[in-house]
Amino acid sequence: MATVRKDAAAPAAREAAVTGKGPVPPGKTRSRTRRSTLPLTIGSGLLGLVFWVVLANIGIQGFPGPLEVAERAVTSIGDGTLLGDALASLRRVLTGFVLGVALAVPVGFLMGWYPVIRGLIEPWLQFFRMVPPLAIIPLAIVLMGIDETPKIFVIFLASFLSSVVSTFQGVVSVDSTLINAARVLGAKDRTVFTGVVVPASTPFILVGMRIGLGASWATVVAAELIAAQEGLGYRMQQAQLYYDLPTIFVQLIVIGLIGLIMDRALLLAERRLTNWQERR
Template sequence: MKKSSNALVNIGWAVLPFLFLLVFWTALRMTGLINPTLLPSPAEVAQTLWVHLTEGNFIVNVYMSAQRVVLGLLLGMLLAVPVGFLIGWYRPVRRFVDPLINFFRALPPIALIPLAIVYLGIGEVAKVAILFYASFFAAVIVMYEGMIQISPVYIRVARTLGATDFEIFRKVMLPMTVPHMLTALRVALGVAWATLVASELVAAQEGLGAMIQNASAFFDLRTIYLGIISIGVLALLMDIGLRRLSNRLVSWQDKTEN
């Protein structure tokens, strides 16, 4: 009973902010401060969702966008994890690479779209490459910042006990960086979804970003709101899944700290 009541309380706290947002949205429209034609109501957006589900290709758009984000995210993480370990483990490498990483991290992915089109064309590769770029630099920063914050005491103790560098890496550093890997994954996920619309500027015919861009050409505010809300909902659901995975994988850390 206690667990079920706690679950209901948690669900209530999770839903409450969105109820408040809906009330604020409706109230703002009713006040007349904004022209009603420029701010569709939640009911109108819901009606637009139904139209897209029954008569359009909304599911296809969601699938294509999610696929691009997941591919870009996974590719970015596959490279960010070893690069983060390398930078965090070897100080000379960190001194050499750190300025380059911060330079490229500051470049907005949308600025690279012309180059992506020139070198990669207008297919899926260019779109995924832009998401990969955004995910990698977001994740690698979190990875190596997490590694350099690990207390050197653990390494000294392991060396005192006769551990080799490989054993220290496998039995000390790797387990202690799992929380940072998961944090990097969550940060990169948010950045990838934030970059989605920019990536789908590359001649995308399907996807939520493409849906928003096509709707903007016809001043279809209902569809624009639907696309924005859909991106937010998908990003939120994926983040919740990652948070639950993190809680399961690093539950030992909480016990250790306690």
């Protein structure tokens, strides 16, 4: 055990010898990394804004500039349509996404832990993964009507398929050495599962959730384009009929901003739950 501790401490000792300081805690390393990339992020945003202005001024017919889009956004916020549409889409996404993840995590664990369940479920899972959730929308509308149920169902399906595959992959990717070591020390299956498999699978689960979140937003917009009375996708369809490009841009930006905020929240949760994991 002394040898193991010595080897594990060697990188920290070498760093201290070179820099003349003690080892840097992982949290501070990640904080410095984020600060170092912040100027790049701001610069990238400004560059995108400049590119947008250029596109709006080189003669593309009807292409709105940032000021025109901002004015339309202010108008939409003032009459309440933007807030109502955003809340309607967000409600659908959150409902379908939470239901999909809540089912995907236990199913993925069962598939990864029990070969019999894997053999029963995996062929069907792979089959439905090859069918885009957007292709299910017409069938869902015919069978479930045009209310909220078909929209939430296709969002649920999109988030479920993304999350269940990641969870399953996380379970089967757990280092067998860790499992065998726990069993040698006398741990029962339940202890091995909760103490080794679940923590090791957490990064995979959270990545699957982030992918499922993106799929959920793509699906809800498509569902609202087909059958809805409110929502960001519905508003885009109405704007398309009148060639109202500023309104379309407003909806696109709102979708991107809400999705980005939700993704950053999941990324923050991932960092908090996987502090033990080494990062670059």
